[in-house]
């Protein structure tokens with residue numbers, strides 16, 4: 278019994294506030310009390326209320342929330358609620374950090390992390406069991422493609438649980454970036470509609486709009502072997518470069534390449550021979566985009582490191598050998614410039630494909646999604662893992678980025 282001070286903190290994200298009215302109950306170990314308040318939570322605001330409660334509630338265990346609406350269900354993002362009881366300066370914290378939508382009553386337990394106990398009468402144990410039942414309904418598994426990690430059951434982003442979607446700011450940021458990119462592409466298309474591209478320098482016609490110092494550097498040096506080698510450590514996919522301990526078995530050196538073989542043997546002995554093998558792409562059927570068949574290569578690049586530390590390509594094999602085909606052509610820096618450049622472009626294309634497929638899609642999104650869905654299905658909000666501050670970035674990978 279006595280005076281309770283209740284503080285309600287609303288998220289600062291766009292549309293976090295709500296025009297709907299919110300009701301609150303304090304639930305103690307002895308009894309619960311419905312609070313007489315008119316709360317319409319405002320975005321980014323902390324709102325404080327004092328209540329005189331005649332009964333002794335006992336130690337606070339839960340806060341219950343109910344958002345009511347007449348016509349429009351205006352979702353509310355509640356960060357947390359704190360309650361300061363009578364005769365104490367300490368606040369009891371009830372973390373929320375989620376959207377409230379619809380008519381149900383949301384029960385927030387006191388925020389101390391708790392592991393599962395074996396006392397079935399423990400109110401927190403009951404709460405955990407109910408929460409997990411609900412979560413298993415909300416977060417369901419689906420198989421997107423056989424052989425790939427399982428995903429959450431959702432056909433589009435609107436099917437995702439509300440708390441697994443991007444906040445509005447992030448969504449708008451993505452959409453604007455996409456729109457700006459598409460607009461720039463269309464403008465360039467119109468600009469070059471009546472011009473033909475006959476020389477590599479003609480690419481400069483589309484090099485305007487958003488630029489950076491790095492983009493300028495790449496435009497100046499993109500044909501250089503030095504930048505080509507540099508990108509294996511500093512580009513999108515620095516995961517494939519290996520120092521050779523022997524010559525790769527797929528590298529078939531035909532007669533007439535004795536000089537190359539001798540050079541590679543020397544580099545091998547010096548420990549300055551490197552390889553980048555895209556063999557994982559071998560045999561993957563390429564897509565058809567707008568009726569046009571696309572092509573994938575599975576190249577091998579051999580590089581040497583010169584005394585100043587620069588990585589320089591010495592030979593490129595575009596496809597691995599196959600019993601049904603003649604030995605694959607080897608491309609060398611001494612080839613005609615456009616042939617050598619084309620071989621390097623195929624390698625860059627493969628580098629991008631493998632980076633997107635394996636290191637980006639599989640190793641980040643698909644694996645993280647399994648962890649996120651399993652966490653939400655198997656661990657209740659009171660589990661210590663949910664007290665980790667960086668957890669939201671792990672648990673919200675369910676929209677494509």
Ligand SMILES: [Fe+2]
Pocket residue numbers: 637642677678
């Ligand atoms: Fe991504």
